[in-house]
Amino acid sequence: MARDIGIDLGTANVLIHVKGRGIVLDEPSVVAIEKQTGRVMAVGEEAFRMVGRTPGNIVAIRPMKDGVIADFEQTEAMLKHFLNKINVKSMFSKPRILICCPTNITSVEQKAIREAAEKSGSKNVYLEEEPKVAAVGAGMDIFQPSGHMVVDIGGGTTDVAVLSMGDVVTASSIKVAGDQFDQDILNYIKKKYKLLIGVRTSEAIKMEVATVSPSGREAEMEIRGRDMVSGLPRTISITASEIYGSLMESASHIVQAAKSVLERTPPELSADIIDRGVILTGGGALIHGIDELLADELKVPVMIAEEPMHCVANGTGIMLENLDRLSNKKATL
Numbered sequence: 001m002a003r004d005i006g007i008d009l010g011t012a013n014v015l016i017h018v019k020g021r022g023i024v025l026d027e028p029s030v031v032a033i034e035k036q037t038g039r040v041m042a043v044g045e046e047a048f049r050m051v052g053r054t055p056g057n058i059v060a061i062r063p064m065k066d067g068v069i070a071d072f073e074q075t076e077a078m079l080k081h082f083l084n085k086i087n088v089k090s091m092f093s094k095p096r097i098l099i100c101c102p103t104n105i106t107s108v109e110q111k112a113i114r115e116a117a118e119k120s121g122s123k124n125v126y127l128e129e130e131p132k133v134a135a136v137g138a139g140m141d142i143f144q145p146s147g148h149m150v151v152d153i154g155g156g157t158t159d160v161a162v163l164s165m166g167d168v169v170t171a172s173s174i175k176v177a178g179d180q181f182d183q184d185i186l187n188y189i190k191k192k193y194k195l196l197i198g199v200r201t202s203e204a205i206k207m208e209v210a211t212v213s214p215s216g217r218e219a220e221m222e223i224r225g226r227d228m229v230s231g232l233p234r235t236i237s238i239t240a241s242e243i244y245g246s247l248m249e250s251a252s253h254i255v256q257a258a259k260s261v262l263e264r265t266p267p268e269l270s271a272d273i274i275d276r277g278v279i280l281t282g283g284g285a286l287i288h289g290i291d292e293l294l295a296d297e298l299k300v301p302v303m304i305a306e307e308p309m310h311c312v313a314n315g316t317g318i319m320l321e322n323l324d325r326l327s328n329k330k331a332t333l
């Protein structure tokens with residue numbers, strides 16, 4: 001039985017979509033390694049629980065940090081682990097696999113990703129650009145001769161693209177996305193309160209109280225960390241309005257990337273975008289107020305896709321059904 005498998009190989013999360021079954025795996029892109037031997041101790045959810053909490057000889061890393069493959073061996077190990085976990089070999093004979101990986105990876109890295117997938121039992125491996133698949137997963141019919149614009153805000157990268165007739169017309173990719181907001185919050189707390197917090201705490205702040213909305217947000221949260229002066233644990237309370245300022249620089253990079261794409265878009269397609277609006281995908285689209293900010297700045301309607309974190313994974317399923325229309329990267333590798 002031939003089956004199709006789609007993989008969103010994201011810098012923050014890996015999702016695997018199996019035709020007819022939907023998303024069968026959704027785990028953080030984290031690997032825990034024993035430092036001296038390089039042995040992989042844990043992958044995904046289990047490794048994520050160790051972030052910031054490992055003893056000295058173990059380190060929990062994100063092998064694809066910042067939208068590039070920072071550690072290729074660990075990326076490969078992670079991909080193999082996930083494919084084994086869903087037991088591809090016993091499930092299907094010769095599945096077709098479509099992988100969406102960061103836009104900036106080199107052709108050598110692309111080849112190695114393909115090989116890792118092939119070793120897990122597939123002879124037909126395709127790679128595709130993330131914004132294109134995100135747009136399809138968000139429900140856009142990008143194969144028509146009309147303009148669609150997607151802003152995919154992930155963990156490491158924000159990809160902005162205008163698509164028409166199944167291809168990218170204008171695009172921009174910047175290394176400012178959800179992770180940068182976490183870092184901004186962490187830096188702000190450190191500077192203002194002399195309090196050290198971990199990335200997991202700053203991510204929780206981003207989700208629960210942060211906003212980039214010009215109209216603000218009513219939210220407050222108690223956070224714990226280590227006082228830089230006394231070295232002792234300390235609890236403070238923070239509000240949405242004070243976090244707002246620390247996020248504005250990163251938010252404006254995302255706005256600028258979207259503006260630069262619109263400025264380079266042919267006028268007929270711009271007109272389509274005014275009618276249809278811009279769709280936001282990726283987990284970063286869930287930061288409070290990003291839709292309002294972009295709508296204010298771009299002067300076009302902006303909507304957050306349904307289940308923005310699942311768009312790429314769901315899009316792989318749709319793309320695999322349209323393999324003939326897919327610009328097949330396989331031949332070029």
Ligand SMILES: Nc1ncnc2c1ncn2[C@@H]1O[C@H](COP(=O)(O)OP(=O)(O)OP(=O)(O)O)[C@@H](O)[C@H]1O
Pocket residue numbers: 008009010011012013014067102153154155156157158177178179203206207281282283284285286287288308309
């Ligand atoms: N409710 C939320 N509010 C704000 N941010 C969120 C929320 N949920 C998830 N995120 C952020 O979304 C980001 C991860 O999104 P996603 O899984 O789409 O990224 P990715 O596809 O792995 O990354 P990339 O596209 O860079 O490869 C993280 O930075 C995470 O903190």
